[in-house]
Amino acid sequence: MNGFRLPGWLSGIAARGNALAAPILIILLLAMMILPLPAFALDLFFSFNIALSVIVLLTALYTVKPLDFMAFPAVLLVTTMLRLALNVASTRVVLTEGHTGGAAAGKVIEAFGHFLIGGNYTVGLVVFIILTIINFTVVTKGAGRIAEVGARFALDAMPGKQMAIDADLNAGLIGEEEAKKRRAEVGMEAEFYGSMDGASKYVHGDAVAGILVTVINIIGGLIVGMVQHNMAFGDAVTNYTLLAIGDGLVAQLPSLIISIAAGMVVSRVASDKDVGEQVVGQLFGRPMVLYITGGIIGGMGMIPGMPNLVFLLLGSALMGGGYLIEKRLKNAPPQEAGAARAAGGAAGAASAAGAAPGGGAPAAPTEQEEASWQDVMPVDTLGLEVGYRLIPLVDKGQNGELLKRIKGIRKKFAQEVGFLAPPVHIRDNLELKPTSYRITLKGVEVGSGEAMNGQFLAINPGMASGTLPGLVTTDPAFGLPAIWIDAGLKDDAQSMGYTVVDAGTVIATHLNHLITTHASDLLGRMEVQALLDHLAKDAPKLVEDLVPKVVSLSTLQKVLQNLLTEGVHIRDMRTIIETLSENAGVGDPNDLTALVRVALGRAIVQQLFPGTNELSVMTLDNRLERLLVQALSAGGDGTGIEPGLADTIVQQAANATQQQEAMGLTPVLLVPGPLRTLLSRFLRRALPQLKVLSHSEIPETKTIRVTSLVGMA
Secondary structure, three states: OOOOOOOHHHHHHHHHHHHHHHHHHHHHHHHHHHOOOOHHHHHHHHHHHHHHHHHHHHHHHOOOOHHHHOOHHHHHHHHHHHHHHHHHHHHHHHHHHHHHOHHHHOHHHHHHHHOOOOOOHHHHHHHHHHHHHHHHHHHHHHHHHHHHHHHHHHHHHHHHHHHHHHHHHHOOOOOHHHHHHHHHHHHHHHHHHHHHHHHHHHHHHHHHHHHHHHHHHHHHHHHHHHHHOOOOHHHHHHHHHHHHHHHHHHHHHHHHHHHHHHHHHHHOOOOOOOHHHHHHHHHOOOHHHHHHHHHHHHHHHOOOOOOHHHHHHHHHHHHHHHHHHHHHHHHOOOOOOHHHHHHHHHHHHHHHHHHOOOOOOOOOOOOOOOOOHHHOOOOOOEEEEEOHHHHHHHOHHHOOHHHHHHHHHHHHHHHHHOOOOOOEEEEEOOOOOOOEEEEEEOOEEEEEEEOOOOOEEEEOOOOOOOOOOOEEEEOOOOOOEEEEEOHHHHHHHHHOOOEEEEHHHHHHHHHHHHHHHOHHHHOOHHHHHHHHHHHHOOOHHHHHHHOOOOOOHHHHHHHHHHHHHOOOOOOOHHHHHHHHHHOOOOOOHHHHHHHHHHHOHHHHHHHHOOOOOEEEEEEEOHHHHHHHHHHHHHHOOOOOOOHHHHHHHHHHHHHHHHHHHHOOOOOEEEEOHHHHHHHHHHHHOOOOOOEEEEHHHOOOOOEEEEEEEEOOO
């Protein structure tokens, strides 16, 4: 049995019904405003409106994340329009049939007019005003403010969240599909809060409309009753006021319920629990709080003149609840102290590694040997030095997970960038702090940080809520705020919106970021020759005709390094070699690099703008472009740019780059071909994230959309 399936024709009808739901709903709302409705239909629609508001409230209460209720802004609009349509329909019935009695507009309005307010229009008017004030000035205004601030914070946090997703992707923690899903969620979150900010204005306006409609109904009813139906003033006030207030209460009650639901959705903190579980677990989960509260309430019950029995009973109940919760917590199985054991294991491993150079007891003096060439140690191209508490991460005997991650980093780098990075030489360094590490490039430190083995780093991508106990620090790879936390707090941190990674992942991500950043420094003569030898296995004649007949090995190395410096991958070596062979007369490596970039234009654009045909870029102002062309002509290499103009260009480019990143776009500056090398070299130090492309590098199939101009002021 494969389960029940609808017949094909029935499935088609259901699909068409879903597609027609929105148009049918709009037609019904318009019909309610235009066509007269009988009293029974009003009862049916008012009852449905109340039921719908309760459904929305319960859905909001049991929603775990705001994005789980993405349809809420649209629901808010539809329910508001439904209430307004019912107000129009009921007003027509009240004014035309109100002289016949309280049941003229249906049983629901009559019930609200008599049963809930006791048939007293003064009481009803006061209750209606109170409900409207609560809805208008408290619930709706607060929910709108929270949605407005949430939309602003979500937009400001988008770049940080994107960086955190890229860090997880580079470290191998998530795949490409998961990264796409998370990026989509980041965008949807900002859109959701923005929509909620706008949709809350509908409820705000609905509260104002409710007051005006009720006042108009009362005045219009008095005029209709006394002028058209010759009713006495007292009878007209009794009939039409009760009907108008009953109508207003029937509309305001669902409005208040949905406003509360809106506040619940936008004010909740991301967690894996719904609102009820959060409130009960956090408000009544601490025995000491209940003990103190029970003592205070019980003490108030002993004051003469107080309702002693009520206060004493409540105080006793609170203290009894605190006792039961404390007893339950004591009987719960204790959590295993995994972090403490991990720290102990690290210390033991460090003791075992005490025989490394620089550790242990001083040896007995021996006869000093003569210096030799063996004492000259070659400098490691890539090095990783760790403190003794991080030794378990890089020790084969202890299945060091960092070793496996480094192998994966080199493999991924070779597949994406196009050449094999040198091996990473790992050693312990007792001069470092026990939890510190440093990464060296040709013997020079290019990065350092701390990693707490056995703990987790909770990184705040920009929208994490709440604080965590632990050591406050920053993510060493991207500089995001972070906290080192115990293993037991991992789930809590993730529920608050933090990105949680272990110590090995922190070091691996930092190493991967630095290897990618310094790719051009890692490409030496040996790597270029190995790259040519690898290519010669498939195209020996192509390689043989290039080096050294057309270009020297050093020129080829310089061209490849120029490409890597600007973040261009060199996987397509065949195109690079063919372009160099076709331009044998060009001897300057920078000119050759520009020609190769044009040949690799499609790959460069794909790398910067994956999966889109529209390129959102920045361009130069016409005046600035002319000045730079003149400066390039005067100075040859751009040295003719005045210092004041140079500072202005950097500032304008920085502002435009910040706007691009705020919109979630890759910062790319599109310039004429002669200016590309100059501006790329000039802006690289101040704005390393900004990429500079020339017009000739853009494929003809791509569409260009200019988002901002970099001008002179």
